[in-house]
Amino acid sequence: MIDAYALIYRSYFAFIKRPLTNAAGENTSAPFGFTRFLLDIRENFDPDYLAVVFDAGVSFRDVEYPEYKATREKMPDDLRASLGRIRDILDGFNDPVVELEGYEADDVIGTLAIKARDQGLEAVIVSGDKDFYQLIGPGIHLLNPGRGGATGVASEWVTEKNAIEKFGIPPSQVADYLALVGDSSDNVPGAPGIGQKTASSLLQNYEDIEQLIAHAEELKPPRASKSLQENAEKVRLSKRLVTIMTDLDVPLDLDSLKVKEPNNAELRDVFSELGFRRLTEQFSAAASSDMPSSEEEPRKNDISYQILDLQSDLTDLVEDIRASGRVAIASEFTTKDPLVGDLVSLAFSTKSGVASYLPLGHQKAFELTLEGEDQETVENLPGLKSRELAAIKEILEDPEIEKVGHDLKRTALSLARAGVRLRGFFFDVMIASYLYDPGSRDHGVASLALKELSRTIYDHKDLVGSGSSERSFSDVPIEQAGNYLCEVVDVLLGLAMYFKERLDERSLSNLMVNLEAPLIPVLVNMELAGIEIDRDFFKEMHSKLARELHIIGGDIFKQAGGEFNLNSTQQLRQVLFENLSLPIIKKTKTGPSTDASVLE
Structure with a gap:
């Protein structure tokens, strides 16, 4: 049984210093944290039954004591706005929601816990609310999921064996304990002057508050005696407020509470809207595996x-592009830097599901076998300046044919080295993604395809590798490279349509059309031209600064009484605070600070 609002608030405030937001500016802290709780519970505890319990309406506590929870701040607007998202997530997980009008979640959970225990089930309450300690006993346990962050605490599993460690009294006396100490978060008054230690000590000698009130005159310390004599009714009220009800008219319908398989496609869509990239990937993959093979085949x-090869007729491709007036293009080259690398290939697409790959600079791969070298047959097309590809070059340079791409500046630079001046910049998906969601860390094609189109494609590094094992794209087999780049231009058309609609919604299309797109060829020309520098001037500056640093270093060593590594924080710390005994202004985890503010 999950205490919904307890976990929702905890999730929200866990990110209060750096709230999570999606592309629409929506605060997603609570939905993200709550989702992690749900996943952790499923993965780590594998429950048979599950209920997510919410408060509903005005409770009897509010009626009896209008000041109940009156000191709590109003729920933040952005948190309230995210509650619908949390309900959507629960729907996606197929997790049942339980709520009873006029009662708090505590009372509903208390009732369900007792009924589950009486039916021989093991009831687990998931909450960080200390009030639930009063319910702990045989068959009823508490899981405090903890919280993250710098002041975080680990999750805690509480049973009747360790419940006494919290307050120093057994669960049967927790309600009396809370009635004495009160609860500032819920504005439960308690007995003024009686703190936690005193309350625990008193309850070790008396069974409950009624016995304490009956013997109030003889209690010690005197302040506790005086407080109970003067505030007996306030303490009784406090106990009524903190006591969890366990006899509500709430059925324990095990069939409806049975844990079900999640709706992966629904969760994928919700997480995509919320901007949870990894969760979107996780449930997108799960949704794909859920899809029957008969539904997959039409897409294939x-x-x-x-x-295309030397025998291919380019006429159809050229006519399709000219008839469409718009084409998605992508290029690959031998190095990461398009100003240095040579063009390896191009891909074009004018409509969904159709794309063409032009190999231009693939290398012949070979493998040593017992029979000798087994070479792959590679048929590259001639260069873009050749007679055979003249029509393709004309399309690339035609400003009337609108070009859609991802990082069109990079594509234009690679084409420039091949002797082609790309024109007709229309829509750059990478720039559009940044305009729409500048806070995102990943504007790559594969990431955007998954996030916005729920489509999984290969990432560039899947083909070329990374780090020391990275290879040139020219070494990727043509068939593998062709399928990859064709899929890239295929999804670019869908992404362009998606982002155009999103930019229109936010009135950002004008920025894209009139500033960003026209700026691409300007930046291309700037990078191609480069920036001329005065080498002699910078050489002289280098020598001058080196001489000045040498003089300054000498002065430092003289004052320090010896040479040391000026770039070593540890050695500098030893010189300043041990050798010279300078005062320590502030400390870090590793010792006295030597940052700029201290040195100045």
Whole structure:
């Protein structure tokens, strides 16, 4: 049984210093944290039954004591706005929600816990609310999921064996304990002057508050005696407020509470809207595996990717592009830097599911076998300045044909080295993604395809590797490279349509069309031209600064009484605070600070 609001608030405030937001500016801290709780519970505890319990309406406590919870701050607007998202997530997980009008979640949970225990089940309450300690006993346990952050605490599993460690009294006396000490968060008054230690000590000698009130005159310390004599009714009220009800008219319907398989596609869509990239990937993959093979086949059959060779007729491709007036393009080259690398290939697409790959600079891969070298047959097309590809070059340089791409500046630079001046910059998906969601850390094609189109494609590093094992794209086999780049241009059309609508919604299209797109060729020309520098001037500056640093270093060593590594924080710390005995202004985890503010 999950105490919904306890976990929602905890999730929200866990990110209060750096709230999570999605592309629409929506605060997603609570939905994200709550989702992590749900996943942790499923993965680590594998429950048979589950209920997510919410408060509903005005409770009897509010009626009896209008000041109840009156000191609490109003729920933040952005948290309230995210409650619908949390309900959507619960729907996606197929987790049942239980609530009873006029009662708090505590009372509903208390009732369900007792009923579950009486039916021989093990009831687990998931909450950080200390009030639930009064319910702990045989068959009823408490899971405090803890919290993260710098002041975080680990999750805690509480049973009747360790429950006494919290307050120093057994669960049967927790309500009396809370009635004595009060609760500032719920504005429960308690007995003024009686703190936690005193309350625990008193309850070790008396069974409950009624016995304490009956013997109030003889209690020690005197302040406790005086407080109970003067505030007996306030303490009784406090106990009524903190006592969890366990006899509500709430059925324990085990069939409806049975844990079900999540709706992966629904969760994928919700997480995509919330901007939870990894969760979107996780549930997108799960949704794909859920899809029957009969539903997958049409998508495969609808795809027509072709790799062009010397025998291919380019007429159809050229006519399709000119008839469409718009084409998605992508390029690959031998190095990460398009100003240095050579063009390896191009891909074009004018409609969904159809794309063409033009190999231009693939290398012949070979493998040593017992029979000798087994070489792959590679048929690259001639260069873009050749007679055979003249029509393709004309399309690339035609400003009337609108070009859609991802990082079109990079594509234009790679084409420039191949002797082609790309024109007709229309829509750059990478720039559009940044305009729409400048806070995102990943504007790559594969990430955007998954996040916005729920489509999984290969990432560039899946083909070329990374680090020391990274290879040139020219070494990727043509068929593998062709399928990859064709899929890239295929999804670029869908992404362009998606982001165009999103930019229109936010009145950002004008910025894209009139500033960002026209700026691309300007930046291309700037990078191609480069910036001329005066080498002699900078050489002289280098020598001058080196001489000045040498003089300054000498002065430092003289005052320090010896040479040391000026770039070593540890050695500098020893010189300043041990050798010279200078005062320590502030400390870090590793010792006295030597940052700029201290040195100045």
